Amino acid sequence: MSHPFLLLRTAPLRFVASAAAVLATSLVLVGCAAAVPLTPAADATNVACADVIVHLPSTVADQASRETNAQATGAWGDPAAVLLHCGVPVPAPTTLPCLNINGIDWIEDDTAAPTYRYTTYGRDPAIEIVIDSEAVSGSTALVDVANAVAYVPATRSCVGAEDVQLPTPGATTAPVIP
Numbered sequence: 001m002s003h004p005f006l007l008l009r010t011a012p013l014r015f016v017a018s019a020a021a022v023l024a025t026s027l028v029l030v031g032c033a034a035a036v037p038l039t040p041a042a043d044a045t046n047v048a049c050a051d052v053i054v055h056l057p058s059t060v061a062d063q064a065s066r067e068t069n070a071q072a073t074g075a076w077g078d079p080a081a082v083l084l085h086c087g088v089p090v091p092a093p094t095t096l097p098c099l100n101i102n103g104i105d106w107i108e109d110d111t112a113a114p115t116y117r118y119t120t121y122g123r124d125p126a127i128e129i130v131i132d133s134e135a136v137s138g139s140t141a142l143v144d145v146a147n148a149v150a151y152v153p154a155t156r157s158c159v160g161a162e163d164v165q166l167p168t169p170g171a172t173t174a175p176v177i178p
Helices: 004-031 047-054 138-149
Strands: 063-066 073-076 082-088 098-101 104-112 115-120 126-132
Touching: 047 082, 047 138, 098 138, 104 138, 115 138, 126 138
Parallel strands: none
Antiparallel strands: 063 073, 073 082, 082 126, 098 104, 104 115, 115 126
């Protein structure tokens, strides 16, 4: 038979040990929150992408950053409302709208609205941001990432129809031979 004094003395130790085990398990579970599953872009290993990723903000459109499982990517919100991929194919000239936000030219693709896809124009590697416009403001998200995106220098800028010079009536484009 156990001595009553020993039972009283070991009970608090068992309680402390049990509480410590519960706390440790809770911390492990919190630390194992699932990363946002993404696929790296084809040119994700580009050195310029590393500059972009290390300068990404901790919040975008008031959404906290999330861990991702792919190189040269970023995610914000829970559930993720803003996704970023660096190293996507550089877009060719397009008829899609081009916006300049804080010095960054973005091609806007709204074919999957309310999800919008913005791709940098005139930067290599190109950066793509996918935004759930029902959860966050697209323009706010683009403003928030502009500083990081600017680490990839612009080599071209968007032009619109108003920038194209059309021939005037009566002008010729070929030399006139007398």
